[in-house]
Amino acid sequence: MQDGIQRHHASGRRDDLRLSLNRLLFELSQFGSNAVVGWRPSGKGLELILLPKTRLFGLKNPINRVFEGPRHLSDGAFKQVADFIGGQPTEIRLEFPIGGGPNGLSHEDVESVMSRYSIGFAPFRTVFLIDVVGFSKHTPEEQASHLSTLKFSLSLAEATLQRAGLPMAMGRSTTGDGYYVWNLETGLDEDVSLFVLMALFSLYYKSLQREMADKMPLPDLRMALSGGSHYVFYEPSPKYVARHEYIVGDVTINAARLIGKARADQILVGDWSNTLEGPEAWTAQRYVLAANKVLSGFKKLKVFGDEVKESQFYLTGPKDEERFRNQKIKIIDKHGFEHICYNAKVNTHMKDGSAVFSGLQHSELRGTAKI
Known part of the structure; x- marks a missing residue:
């Protein structure tokens, strides 16, 4: 004692x-x-x-x-x-x-x-951006409710990853009508976990949207995921309070440029590569494959009473002969700069036969510049 x-x-x-x-x-x-x-x-x-x-x-x-x-x-x-x-x-x-x-x-x-x-620099990290479609058209009370639901869905997804022993300590900062979201720790596994976090967040939010359709309809979202470098800084305080991390740099700028051209319910993933994790670059496609291996471990996950049968994150594209090809998309932001990205979907099939889909199908991308 x-x-x-x-x-x-x-x-x-x-x-x-x-x-x-x-x-x-x-x-x-x-x-x-x-x-x-x-x-x-x-x-x-x-x-x-x-x-x-x-x-x-x-x-x-x-x-x-x-x-x-x-x-x-x-x-x-x-x-x-x-x-x-x-x-x-x-x-x-x-x-x-x-x-x-x-x-x-x-x-x-x-x-x-x-x-x-201090001011730190991270040479690579993945970040995704969530934006509420038509946010400014809602009342202040509705806006507060919508952001609270976003935060709740993100927290559920984070807790799900942590219970599974995956490396996830979520950082986020509000944009006013959404959130930037990242993993506080850097590394390959941490970046893959962020892909999984976005997929599970989409599942939880879409499930809530379906459940609350008659009571308090939840707005559609659009999301963009990017990878790249950025600076890290903190807000100083004379009190020794919990440290809150802020990030800004190429990765947040690119995500913002993509979200500016995303449609309602669309998920865009930037065309970037991480060359810091070995001789072979980690591209967006490679991250998606790694994320799906992790998602396969979430079969039987309970989501508001329903059980997951299968959940998959994928990049869309046309079918060439017997295979689907990931289609690159070119968008031009408000400043006239070109950005290359992919359209993405998260499809989850439940044990009871129902399904939860996030993102637009490739066939819905009419008018989009494909390369």
């Missing part, structure tokens, strides 16, 4: 020290206008490389460690980054030790605080 009390006191002290460090960084960040580029322990506390975000994003050909990886830098990397930026490190003197021990903070503790004030 005495050991438990000591651990409780140690945990409380660590919380207090993290809060104290967070307040110092909040002041140094000047309400988030400065970013922590790197840090290392010093004899009397910490050394920081701080840079105004406007200068940070203006750097020409930055070396990798400016944006990528943990903000805790080795002595060599710290000097390399400081020399590249041309800035003088800032020293923070602390009244507690860094590096472990019962009366101080570990390197992991410090990193958890520092990351809140």
Whole structure:
């Protein structure tokens, strides 16, 4: 029991020290206008490389460690980054030790605080965007109800993946009439899990839409899934509250461009490839195949009383002889830029003989530029 009390006191002290460090960084960040580029322990506390975000994003050909990886830098990397930026490190003197021990903070503790004030870069991640069709035509009460239903369906899908032991910690940010959705962790399995999340979300939302048709009709959605690079940042706060991640970059821009041309109930998947996962690039088609292997494990999943017999995510196209071919589509966004993508569907057949379909059939794509 005495050991438990000591651990409780140690945990409380660590919380207090993290809060104290967070307040110092909040002041140094000047309400988030400065970013922590790197840090290392010093004899009397910490050394920081701080840079105004406007200068940070203006750097020409930055070396990798400016944006990528943990903000805790080795002595060599710290000097390399400081020399590249041309800035003088800032020293923070602390009244507690860094590096472990019962009366101080570990390197992991410090990193958890520092990351809140940093700008990161992810070379690849998949993201999907949900948009409520005709959102502005609904009353504020209906809008709030619709967004709540989206969130509920997303949470159900996330919980389903987590119960199955799949790597999914959902991040999302609202666009006003929908959500950007991504996996907080990066990696091949995490990206495949995002495809599965979108498929299960479609199943849950469509099932709710069918159940509530007479009571409170739910609007149609349109969705776009893209892959690519982006920056990661966080909202600074003087309080040590739960960290909320924001992303912006090529992947979110591409998803937004696709959704701008998507029709009601359509799913568009960008034509991109991930070259970071081995010698053979991971294309959208390859991700879909991997996602379907995962979806095959969700047979017998109960969805509001019905049991799933089979669920499949696929890219549409015409039938050439005895096989279907994935058809590339060209869209031109409002700025005149071309984007190549695929039309997608999620078809789920239930054990009772009913079916839940999401997305448009290829035959419904009249007037679309196919290549």
